[in-house]
Amino acid sequence: MRILFDARSVRTPSSRYILRGLTAGWLRDPRVSQVFVAVRRGFDVSLLAGGVQAVTLPGGNWATHLLSELGRIADDCDADLLFCPNGLAPRDSRAVLYFQDMFHFRLDGGAPSPAQEWLKNRARASWRQLSSDSWKLAISVSRQVSREVEMRMGIPSVVVPNGVDVGDAWWTGDGDHVFVLGGIGPRKDEQTAVRAWSRLSRTVRKGLILRIAGVENATRRASLTELAGSLGLSDEVCIMGTLARDEYLEQIARARLVISCSRLEAFSLPVAESVAIGAPLLCTSIASHMELLESTGAGAAFEPRNVNELATKLSEALSGTMPPQLHASPAGWSWEDRAREHVDAYERFA
Numbered sequence: 096m097r098i099l100f101d102a103r104s105v106r107t108p109s110s111r112y113i114l115r116g117l118t119a120g121w122l123r124d125p126r127v128s129q130v131f132v133a134v135r136r137g138f139d140v141s142l143l144a145g146g147v148q149a150v151t152l153p154g155g156n157w158a159t160h161l162l163s164e165l166g167r168i169a170d171d172c173d174a175d176l177l178f179c180p181n182g183l184a185p186r187d188s189r190a191v192l193y194f195q196d197m198f199h200f201r202l203d204g205g206a207p208s209p210a211q212e213w214l215k216n217r218a219r220a221s222w223r224q225l226s227s228d229s230w231k232l233a234i235s236v237s238r239q240v241s242r243e244v245e246m247r248m249g250i251p252s253v254v255v256p257n258g259v260d261v262g263d264a265w266w267t268g269d270g271d272h273v274f275v276l277g278g279i280g281p282r283k284d285e286q287t288a289v290r291a292w293s294r295l296s297r298t299v300r301k302g303l304i305l306r307i308a309g310v311e312n313a314t315r316r317a318s319l320t321e322l323a324g325s326l327g328l329s330d331e332v333c334i335m336g337t338l339a340r341d342e343y344l345e346q347i348a349r350a351r352l353v354i355s356c357s358r359l360e361a362f363s364l365p366v367a368e369s370v371a372i373g374a375p376l377l378c379t380s381i382a383s384h385m386e387l388l389e390s391t392g393a394g395a396a397f398e399p400r401n402v403n404e405l406a407t408k409l410s411e412a413l414s415g416t417m418p419p420q421l422h423a424s425p426a427g428w429s430w431e432d433r434a435r436e437h438v439d440a441y442e443r444f445a
Contacts, residue, residue, distance in 0.1 A: 096126050096127045096128060096175050096176060096438065096441065097127075097128055097129045097130075097131070097172065097173060097174050097175050097176070098121055098127060098129075098130050098131070098174060098175070098176045098177075098178055099131045099132075099133060099150075099168065099169050099172050099174035099176070099177050099178065100114065100117070100118055100130065100131065100132045100133070100178045100180070101133050101165055101177065101178065101179045101180065101181070101184075102114055102132045102133055102134045102135075102138070102180075103133065103134075103135055103152055103160060103181075104180070104181040105134070105138075105180070108337070108340075109364060110180070111142055112364075113180065113195065113257060114132065114142075114143070114180075115142060115143065115144050116257075116258045116260060116430035116433075116434075117258070117430060117433070117434055117437070118130050118132060118143065118144050118147045119144035119145075119146075119147075119430060119431075119434075120258065120429075120430040120431045120432075120433060120434025120435070120437075121434045121437070121438065122144065122146045122147065123431050123434070124434055124435055124438050126438050126442070127438060129148065129172075130146070130147050130148070131147070131148050131149075131150050131168075131172045131174065132147055132148070132149050132150065133150050133151075133152050133165065133168050134149050134150070134151060134152065135151075135152055135154070136151055136152070136154055138151075150168055150171075150172065152164060152168070157183075161183060161184070161185050161222070162185070165177065165184075165185050165187075166185045166187050169187065169189060174189060175189065176189055176191055176441055176445055177189045177190045177191065178191050178193060179191065179192050179193060180193040180195065181193075182194050182196070182219070182223075183219060183222060183223075184226070184230060185226070186225075186226045186229045187229060188229055188230075188231065189445070190229070190230050191230075191231075191232050191233070191234060191441060191445055192230060192232070192233045192234070192244075192250075193233070193234045194233055194234070194235045194236065194240050194241075194243075194244055194252075194361070195235075195236045195240075195257065195361055195362060196361050220247075223247070223248055227248045227249060227250055230248075230250050231250065231251070231444050231445050232250065232251055232252075232253065232440060232441070232444040232445050233248065233250055233251070233252040233253070234252070234253055234255050234437060234440060235252045235253070235254050235255075236254070236255070236256050236257050236361050236362040237254065237256065237361055237362050237382070237383045237386055238254055238382070238386060239361070239382040239383055239386070240252075240254075240361050240362075241253075241254045251444055253436075253440040253443075253444070255433055255436045255437055255440065256362055256367070256428075256433065257362050257364055257367070257433065258428065258429055258430030258431075258432070258433040258434075259364070259367045259368055259371045259425075259428040259429070260429065260430060261344055261368050261371050261372050261424070262344070264344040264345070264347070264348045264372050265348060265372060265373055266347075266348050266350075266372050266373040266374040266375075266420070267348055267349055268349065268350065268351050268374075268375075269349055270346075270349030270350055270351065271302060271303055271304055271351075272303060272304045272305070272306040272333075272346070272349070272350055272351065273292075273303060273304070273305050273306065273350060273351055273352045273353075273354065273409070273413070274306050274308065274346050274347055274350035274352070274353050274354070275288045275305065275306065275307040275308070275353075275354045275355075275356070276308070276309065276353065276354065276355040276357070276365040276366065276369070277307045277308055277309040277310040277334075277335075278309045278310070278311070278357070278365075279309075279311045279312075281315075282357055282358045282359045283309075283310075283356065283357050283358075284356040284357060284358050284379075284399065284400065285307050285310060285319055285356060286318075286319060286322055286356075287356040287399075287400055287401075287402055287405060288305065288307065288354050288356050288405065289305065289307075289319060289322050289323055289326065289328065289332055290322075290326070290402045291402050291403075291405040291406040291409055292305045292328060292331070292332065292406075292409070293326040293327070293328055294402065294403070294406040295406060295409060295410055295413070296410070299409075299410050299413050299414060300331060300413075303331070303351065303413070304331055304332070304333055305328070305331060305332045305333070306332075306333045306335065306346065306350075307319065307332070307333070307334050307335065308335040308336075308337075308338050308343065308346060309335070309336070309337055309338065309343070309365075310334055310335065310336060311336055311337060313336075316334045316335075316336060319332075319334045320332075320334050344368070344372070347368065347369050347372050347374050348372055348374065350374060351375075351412075351413065352374075352375050352376075352377065352409070352412050352413065352417070353369040353374045353375065353376045353377070354376075354377050354378070354405070354409075355369075355376070355377075355378040355379060355384065356378075356379055356399070356400075356405070357378075357379055357381065357384075357399075358379065358381065358399045358400070359381065360381060360383040360384065361383055362383055363378075363383050363384055363387065366378050366383075366384055366387055366394075367387055367428070369394075370387055370388075370391055370393045370394060370421060370425070371421070371424050371425060371428060373420050373421045373422065373423075373424075374420065375394075375412060375417040375418045375420050376393065376394035376395070376418055376420075377394070377395055377396070377397060377405065377408050377409065377412065377418060378394060378395075378396055378397075379396065379397060379398070379399040380396035380397065380398055380399070381399060384396060391421060391425055392419055393418070393419050393420055393421050394418050394419065394420075395408060395418035395419070
């Protein structure tokens with residue numbers, strides 16, 4: 096099997112993580128003979144896994160990309176399968192669509208330009224309606240995403256979660272911080288953690304810092320800093336932007352407790368990584384989080400935006416009643432395992 100990965104939309108650390116992990120996993124599967132990656136001009140090919148062959152895209156717009164460029168490159172590579180991780184693909188029977196983001200289907204409500212995002216989503220939906228009769232398979236990272244795909248597109252959807260690679264990181268809990276998994280956009284709802292922290296007794300908070308990392312952009316960091324100050328927590332709350340991966344994993348491993356207040360996730364890699372590291376975890380009871388918690392028996396959930404519930408669970412955990420934790424990394428979560436599941440699905444449907 097020869098696979099072409101369409102990497103035109105690969106820009107963020109998470110999308111590069113998926114690109115490298117999945118392509119490296121494919122190459123370790125004896126059923127896959129070659130992996131190509133179609134990249135934009137200027138893409139740093141050193142980010143690609145060894146053995147992957149880069150093909151440079153001509154640089155046209157999205158319409159040209161879908162109507163002609165990608166199919167032509169697949170022909171040139173003699174690809175058996177065209178992997179499209181942005182939920183969009185040419186009208187091509189070789190195409191497998193990959194859905195790893197709920198924003199393929201719904202808006203956050205806090206986008207910088209809601210009208211522009213609405214138009215973009217409508218264009219995507221129209222193209223899918225026009226082209227779905229030529230597609231045989233979608234891969235979805237969670238049951239929630241899979242339901243959306245089958246409901247909206249009517250093509251088979253196989254659930255294969257993202258791979259999780261935390262190296263040798265393992266929870267020690269010897270830090271002086273509670274770690275909040277922040278991110279891009281208001282859906283991460285880090286302010287709920289700050290407000291919950293303010294409702295803990297001084298005895299419970301004593302000697303601890305609420306550290307919130309991954310918060311982008313600077314305006315959001317400033318807003319959270321202002322909120323902490325207004326609650327009298329300037330010395331107890333640390334707001335940070337994106338961390339280097341090693342530092343990020345170390346922060347999880349050393350945290351007394353890890354929190355995710357996110358209101359919308361397709362898979363939630365940070366929550367999966369926290370579980371895999373064995374860290375005690377509190378996360379919102381959204382569908383993707385509950386899938387992870389139910390499959391492992393780790394962690395505990397609270398209702399999104401419910402400051403009082405989070406404060407109660409925080410107080411209990413920091414007073415000694417921790418959420419359930421894993422005592423060993425979960426089996427079957429590696430990218431090699433996930434890539435094998437992909438190829439199994441390709442052989443069944445594509």
